[in-house]
Amino acid sequence: MTVTPNATSYSPDRLVILDRDGVINRDSDAYVKTLDEFVVYPQAVDAIARLTKAGYAVAVATNQSGIARGYFTSATLEQMHARLTEMVKNAGGRLDAIAYCPHGPDDGCDCRKPLPGLLYQVRDTLGLATLAGSWMVGDSLRDLQAGDAAGARPALVRTGKGKNTEAKGQHAEDTPAFDDLAAFVDWLLG
Template sequence: MNKLVILDRDGVINLDSDAFVKNADEWIPITNSITAIARLYKAGYQIAVATNQSGLGRGYFSQQDLDDMHNKMVQLVEAEGGRFATIKHCPHRPDAGCDCRKPLPGLIDQIKQELQLEDLSGAYMVGDSLRDLQAGEARGCKAVLVRTGKGEKTLAANEGLENAMIVSELAEFVDWLLEQDKQG
């Protein structure tokens, strides 16, 4: 069983914006998310990020802006004693026809390959939208929907969530997962 948790970024780790999160100043962590990631890492989990970043392809921000946002995220997590195994992003516009834009599982495949995993059974995909969950489920990940970000809207649509665990936020999922580990 893989002790791997794959996280969507916007709406799961940091506050989302319909106008896109465009720079490190706009990248604001959701309360408790950074500590939750660090707790997962300390409990022996690998944490990966799989994020659609079409704002790059749309010209809303630069690769340097994205790097700065991710550096901020990494530094905050490391300051709490955590670490990301990898961060993968899709830079393409929705109409680009790539295989890495969620709900397609290309980013999940990249994570699996980089971490040299045989399969993703036992891994979790945590997201705030149906497409996040679909990308993970396509590769055998267990789906977890957070109510933060676009989660409430996704929940209201009530489609494709039959197998998903629903939690208020990332920290609640981490509490649950670490409790499951204790119970063996």
């Protein structure tokens, strides 16, 4: 868990939790394994900054099984997150927490989405009693399921795997869907 200290107290109805790959940066079926492969969507950085400026806390909750699979190390992942944090800071925003699951699908952990463990890590790190009223924004069904399981409101973006997730129609009908993170933020702040 990476945390940016913030003197502000947190409120669940002013918290947006984001999946990473496919929401903030380009996803890859071959995994995002290096700093060079970590290509952040410029509109996502601007959207995070807009949320921060509007008084929202922003956190990231991301499955990173590439660590368990030996594709990259936790040190490489930390470099990616340091770059992202710096980009967001340079745009006038802030990431209040970054939680990641380094486990593989068969490791039996409680943090790998669709389980809510990563979201609970964010909740506990920010000192919240609940995630009711917060948002979980993702591009896959497991992101939406983790949000539901943790009591957050799910939102789907069509970047990354989002178009396929929407086309499969497995998510709840009342889950709002947006072209990208910027469109979600436009709607939320509008």
